[in-house]
Amino acid sequence: MxxxxxxxxxxxxxxxxxxxxxxxxxxxxxxxxxxxxxxxxxxxxxxxxxxxxFQSALGSLTKIDAFRSLSAVSGDDKIFTASAGAKASPGNYNINVTQMAQAQTLTSNGLASKTSAIGLGGKTTLLFQFGTSTNVGYGIAGGGLPSAMHANGLADGSLTINGTAIATSADTNSAATLAAAINAKTGATGVTATAVNVFSTFGNVATGADGSYSLTVGGIEIAAQGASTNVGDGVTTAKIDTALESGPVRDALDAAGITFSGTAAAGTLEFRSASGGSIAIEEVVGGTVSGGLETAAGSANDGSTYTSATSVRLTSANATDITIGGSNPAAAGLTAGTSGGNLAGTFKYDSSPLTGVTIDSSNNTLEGIRDAINKANIGVNASIINDGSGTPFRLVLSSTKTGEKSSMKISLQGDGGNPADTALSNMLSYDPAGTARSMKQTAAAQDTKATVNGIAVTSAGTSINEAIQGVTLNVVKVGSSTLNISKDTSTLKTNLTNFVKAYNDLDKAIKDMTGYNAETKKAGVLQGDFTAQTVQSQLRKMMGAPITGLSGTLTNLGQVGISFDKTGALNLDTAKMTKAIDENFNDIAGLFAAVGSSSDSNMSFVSSTNATKPGTYAVTVTQLAAQGSITSLAAPAATTISDGTKWKVTLNDGTPSSLKNTIDIDIPAGTYTPTELARVLQGAINGNSGFASAGSSVTATIDAGGKLVLASSKYGSVSNIKLADAGGTTVNSIFGGAAPVAGKDVAGTINGLPVTGSGQFMTGQAGSGIEGLKIEITGGAIGDRGNISFSQGYAYQLNNLATSFLGAKGxxxxxxxxxxxxxxxxxxxxxxxxxxxxxxxxxxxxxxxxxxxxxxxxxxxxxxxxxxxxxxxxxx
CATH class of the missing domain: 1.10.287 (Helix Hairpins)
Known part of the structure; x- marks a missing residue:
């Protein structure tokens, strides 16, 4: 130490x-x-x-929609509310809501137990299809009215319904007047009547070298063919049914208030008028023609006028039998006695994903069926109600979607070629187009219906979109009110005011950091700092320069009342701003946001990057994008799909091939018209969870030549489809050995410079003057397609500049x-x-x-x- x-x-x-x-x-x-x-x-x-x-304040100004903001004010928000998007236009509208959308509900007959087994337990699939139906209901389909009635009317006392006399006379001389007389007593009988026009037997038409043929219903041509057409190549029952299902013929019938049920192929086609009157069903024959109305295929048609058979159809309000009596009910086309049954309607499948629910010995109870349907998540809610009767338990099925297209069809299929379990079929089958319906409809699927300034509009849900362009109506209840759409200038003014304030706050912060305080005799921490000075100078330079590439009248901030004062801060002239907004509302967007426009309706600006330079660019297309597809070699006739049909579908496969892109698809058994077959194929493929999870789907259509086209929904080199047999009806029996065609990417140039094509999108390549410019080509022709113009407004440029300041390497x-x-x-x-x-x-x-x-x-x-x-x- x-x-x-x-x-x-x-x-x-x-x-x-x-x-x-x-x-x-x-x-x-x-x-x-x-x-x-x-x-x-x-x-x-x-x-x-x-x-x-400051950058946050730019957010509301960088997107074009922020400058097209419109306010939508309902006169009575208890009837409907509304919102307006960028494509809406100012105006005043009268809205009258007459019907609210609802989902279909089906109810089974009652069972004594909800836990007892139903049927023998063999594997059975409940197949749900969704579409548009006319369920005529329960009642009696009358026979054709005798000619004596048309001539002399129906004597009073000739007809009673459910014990109530129907008042008739010499004026009751048509199906329409008879239906009116019956409906006058609906309150007492519980029965309504409809005039029905029967489309009788039809032979496929052939025409000679001098022949011509056309068929009209209610003055609307539904089929026609010219000279020198063989049997099967022209007007056939299948083509009549196809024309009635969708397209211009169906639209014309709907507009005329003409509905139908049944099919020409089955000889059950019937037409009804909304007015209850008779409908003229006529054919016009010229030259040598065989086949047609009441004329067998191959038999000469002499062109005689065909008069459709008319009758009345009786429908029971509570689905009970109807008692017919009177002194001469046969004169009304009815038979004395008590009877009734399900009346044939129509069902048009809408190509929604086709899905099934498996019922076997593990779940063949009422509770098991309910749970299996709910677990499958197929768009149907199942529940059980107890009505308190001796057989109280009923299965109730409701579509999860509203609207006419949410009507259900339930069919049952057995496994391995075996029939479906009889008990399950007797309980659950439901086909609106047939009479063997086990379940009863207790609520019909229906659309929301309204008029906008007297024009009828419909919607599957309670929201009506685009009836007025850019406007969404959210319907609350039936009723009438007004709607006012006007420019929402207040939001734009607020955004511009916030922009000026945010810049001035930033400018003051920079001045405090870089300046000298004479009072405290202290310099700012960043006085003389190059970084702070650069931020300030670049912001000022950018806002002081005009915007290039704009086609409107506004090109600089001063035109909307925003200018620099002598201190470098921004001033806002509110009067000048208000005038600019009022007079040039549509041009202000280009002054602040990134805006793209096209001279071609099939070509549109999609997006850009920081590297994209503003300007106007010429576009040339050398190849349009295409979908991978397969097209039948000939137009399919009415097609029967056998039980147990499976196709091996390969969809959007890559290189190398992946097994996950090939899936066995079950095709439901049945006899289909070409249009019905297209819908079934589309629904069966799109209903597969494997394809759905991969984002793959198909569209199935009948082209102008009547051929069946099955195509991937994607475009480009990633789009392809291939079909192979896996059991039952063969692919070749439908497509005739047709080879699939691979998809193609769009190709071309922008301003003569190379692009990258992907599906329907063209993108400027890196390092070029069009780098990052992305456009979409949805159709049109090969060759020069006009111009794409692109400009970057102040807010867009300032936002990019701020990002370059703030980045890790900024x-x-x-x-x-x-x-x-x-x-x-x-x-x-x-x-x-x-x-x-x-x-x-x-x-x-x-x-x-x-x-x-x-x-x-x-x-x-x-x-x-x-x-x-x-x-x-x-x-x-």
């Missing part, structure tokens, strides 16, 4: 401390530099935050990174200097310790000599 100076009295610690204080003086310079750098880093953080706040980020590196370097220098000081201190201590030792020795010698000299002096 030692203590420096204890021997000599030398103040070693104090001396070393003072020496070291002098040696450590340079450390203060390190600390000052560190503090300065840290203050700059903090200031840059504040600058970054201020730029971020202006502020790079500067901050450099300062932090300087701080680390100074820390290293300080640490090295401290290490050096430790060595200096050790050397000083060693030197003074040796000095202390020498002094102590000298002091000891001095003391000894002093003592000896003193002793000598005393002895002398």
């Amino acid at each position: 030692s203590s420096p100076g204890i021997g000599s009295g030398l103040q070693v610690d104090q001396i070393v401390a003072k020496l070291m204080a002098a040696e450590a003086a340079p450390l203060q310079a390190y600390e000052r530099k560190t503090a300065s750098y840290q203050a700059q880093v903090s200031a840059l953080g504040a600058l970054s935050g201020a730029v971020g706040v 202006l502020i980020g790079s500067r901050t990174e450099g300062l932090n590196k300087n701080i680390k370097d100074i820390g290293k220098q300080r640490d090295a200097f401290n290490t050096k000081l430790e060595g200096v201190e050790a050397r000083y201590r060693a030197q003074f310790t040796r000095l202390d030792t020498v002094l102590a020795q000298m002091q000891s010698t001095q003391a000894y000599l002093t003592q000896q000299l003193a002793s000598l002096a005393a002895n002398s």
